[in-house]
Amino acid sequence: MGSSINLDAIGIRLSGEDVHLQRSAVCDLLDDKTIRFPGAQPVSFARRHLAELRHVDYFMCEKTDGVRCLLFLTQIFIDGEGVEAQFLIDRKNDYYYVPRDALHLPRLEGLETFHTGTLLDGELVRQTFRNGQQERLAYLIFDCLAIDGENVTSRPFDKRLARIEALITKPYQNFAKQFPQDVAAQPFQLEMKKMEFPYGMEMMFRDRIPNLPHGNDGLIFTCKGTAYKTGTDEHILKWKPPQENTVDFRLLLGAFPSVEDEEDGVVREDYDAMPEMELYVNYGDRRGEGYKSYGPLKVTEAEWSAMKKLNQQLDGRIIECYKDPATGGWRPKVEKDGAPRFRDDKKDANHITVVESVQESIDDAVTEQDLVREAMNIREAFKGREKARKEEERRRMEAERVRQEERKRRASEVRNGMDDGPTYAD
Numbered sequence: 001m002g003s004s005i006n007l008d009a010i011g012i013r014l015s016g017e018d019v020h021l022q023r024s025a026v027c028d029l030l031d032d033k034t035i036r037f038p039g040a041q042p043v044s045f046a047r048r049h050l051a052e053l054r055h056v057d058y059f060m061c062e063k064t065d066g067v068r069c070l071l072f073l074t075q076i077f078i079d080g081e082g083v084e085a086q087f088l089i090d091r092k093n094d095y096y097y098v099p100r101d102a103l104h105l106p107r108l109e110g111l112e113t114f115h116t117g118t119l120l121d122g123e124l125v126r127q128t129f130r131n132g133q134q135e136r137l138a139y140l141i142f143d144c145l146a147i148d149g150e151n152v153t154s155r156p157f158d159k160r161l162a163r164i165e166a167l168i169t170k171p172y173q174n175f176a177k178q179f180p181q182d183v184a185a186q187p188f189q190l191e192m193k194k195m196e197f198p199y200g201m202e203m204m205f206r207d208r209i210p211n212l213p214h215g216n217d218g219l220i221f222t223c224k225g226t227a228y229k230t231g232t233d234e235h236i237l238k239w240k241p242p243q244e245n246t247v248d249f250r251l252l253l254g255a256f257p258s259v260e261d262e263e264d265g266v267v268r269e270d271y272d273a274m275p276e277m278e279l280y281v282n283y284g285d286r287r288g289e290g291y292k293s294y295g296p297l298k299v300t301e302a303e304w305s306a307m308k309k310l311n312q313q314l315d316g317r318i319i320e321c322y323k324d325p326a327t328g329g330w331r332p333k334v335e336k337d338g339a340p341r342f343r344d345d346k347k348d349a350n351h352i353t354v355v356e357s358v359q360e361s362i363d364d365a366v367t368e369q370d371l372v373r374e375a376m377n378i379r380e381a382f383k384g385r386e387k388a389r390k391e392e393e394r395r396r397m398e399a400e401r402v403r404q405e406e407r408k409r410r411a412s413e414v415r416n417g418m419d420d421g422p423t424y425a426d
Contacts, residue, residue, distance in 0.1 A: 004335075005067045005124055005137070007345075010187050011088055011096030022087055022095050026072060029117055029146050030153065030230075037093040038145060038230045039070055039121055042220060044354075044361040045239035049221075050374050052237070054381040057224040059157065059195040062208060063238065064140055065215030066125030067345055071139060073105060073118035084114035088124070092347040103186050106171045107148070111178070117149030120168065124188060127213040137188035138214075141168065142195075145228055153228035160228065164192060199379035201371040217244045219371075232353070242365040243322065246333055247358050249279035250291060250349040251319045274304040279321065279330055282349045294355070297321065298329045299340070306339035318343040323362050 007013070014022060023035045030038055052058075070089040075082040086098040086105070107113040121143035128135050144164050145153050152160055169192040176183040183189065196204065198221055209216050223235035240246075254276030256269040277297040283290060297319070299307070307314060320333045320341045332340030350358070 005126060007067070007069070007088055007090060007094075007096045007124075010124075010137070011098045014087075014095045014097060019095050022072065022074075023093065025074065026089075026119065029119060029149070030151055032230070035093070036230070037070075037089065037091050038119070039068065039089075039091070040143070040229050040233040040236055041231060041354075042236035042238035043232060043234055044245065044357040045219075045221070045237045045366055046357070046360045047364045047366055047370075049237050050366065050370070050378075053198050053221065053374070053378045057382065057385060058198040058221045058237075059161075059224055060198045060200065060204070060219055060221050061142060061193050061195050062204065062212065062216050063218035063220045063240070064123040064125050064193070065217045066123040066140070068123055070145075071120040071122060071141075073115040073120070075114070075116045082116075090345050092345065098187060103188075104175070104182070105168065105190070106175050108167065108171050111175060115148055115168070118147050118168075119145040120164070121145065122193070125214040129213050139188050139190050140193045141190065142193040142220075143222075143228065144168070153230075155227065156225045157222055157228075158224050161195065168192075197379075197382065199375045199382060201368075201375050205368055205372065217241075239366065239371070240361075241368060242325075242362065245358055245362050245365070246320050246322045247281075247330075247355050248318050248320050248343050248346055248350045249281060249294060249297075249330070251297065251314065251317055252278045252280055253315045254278055272308070274299065274301065279319075280349060281355050282351050284351050291349070295330055298324070298327070298331050302338060303332060303334060303340060306334075306337060310339055318346045318349055 026038060027033065027035055032038065068091060072087040072089055072095070074085050074087070076085040077083070083100065084104065085100070086103050088096040088098065090096070105115055107115055120139075120141050122139050122141040124137060124139050126135065127138050141164055143157070144160050145151070147163050147167055152163060155163075169190065172190050176189075196208075201219070204219065218238065218240035221237040221239065226233075226235045229235075256271055256275040257273040258267050259270045259273075260267050277299060279294045279297050280291040281294040283292055320343055321330045322333055323329070324331045335341050
């Protein structure tokens with residue numbers, strides 16, 4: 001689903017000084033000295049995370065099968081005038097400039113105003129309605145890093161969500177009601193992803209996910225009270241059905257089978273035949289190493305035929321794979337056309353820590369039924385904390401009321417003492 005969206009068809013990819021300027025602006029906005037993709041990355045859900053959901057407050061939403069990207073709202077100067085500008089930022093940290101006047105996000109102050117210094121986190125997804133007759137692109141917002149020049153990464157998740165609702169989506173919805181044709185002509189629509197309480201799994205599986213207008217491959221749980229963290233965040237949990245737990249490897253083609261030419265007898269490689277395929281994982285800086293082999297990729301003849309029909313370079317690309325439960329070997333996740341899913345939106349394969357996390361989820365898989373069974377325990381714990389917070393607030397307010405009454409009593413005593421004291425005449 002996500003790989004069918006081409007950001008080059010939406011915006012103009014920046015290069016050279018242009019992209020450096022925008023990357024530096026984002027770094028300044030976030031007070032980050034490292035130029036990198038600033039988005040947070042979840043960890044794979046494992047059985048131990050069931051206890052986490054019982055003990056800590058989380059929000060839950062569906063995991064959209066789209067293209068993860070940030071949306072940077074800023075301004076550029078043309079003939080000395082600041083004009084509205086938006087950039088999509090993919091996981092390669094490439095910036096795509098949305099053409100001028102193609103998209104408008106007004107501020108509360110008025111329809112002609114626009115946001116600057118705003119960085120949203122979300123998913124670009126293709127949605128289909130009315131039995132496939134209507135299709136559109138939508139950007140589903142699920143977090144933010146900065147709004148109108150204010151870095152909000154240190155604020156808890158629920159407070160960030162409130163900011164998005166009040167300052168981003170409501171003004172946009174009002175604009176859409178007044179100018180529906182203008183919004184329909186934009187390259188994509190904006191929506192805020194709906195958050196649920198973490199114990200609503202049965203509702204999600206029964207009602208929400210089957211009726212989504214876009215692809216879905218699981219659930220996301222985000223801690224209610226934590227700050228936004230660039231890079232891997234242990235407080236964002238990515239649950240996928242066991243068969244959807246995948247790893248993004250780098251694919252390297254090995255030797256092709258050799259065949260003897262019938263005419264001259266020379267042995268040559270047969271480039272139509274399926275070669276050896278090896279999957280490599282990214283070790284990054286953790287062990288002072290780069291990429292290392294993780295194992296072979298098992299591909300069927302039909303999948304190899306589909307790969308050849310792509311007429312594209314295959315060697316060195318990022319490919320999404322799952323572990324075959326029957327054989328224990330790695331297999332490619334395939335698209336509707338039968339070709340493996342290449343993750344050209346990613347610059348690097350998954351880091352070994354991510355691979356190990358996914359491997360843990362595979363080895364100790366939490367099923368849909370496991371989540372539904374645990375929902376009542378999560379709910380009871382969640383409600384218990386909620387009740388405790390309300391009781392603590394009641395006590396605090398009562399203590400404040402007593403303090404106010406005590407201050408009033410003392411003030412009254414002072415006034416009465418002044419009124420009733422002796423008077424002195426000349």
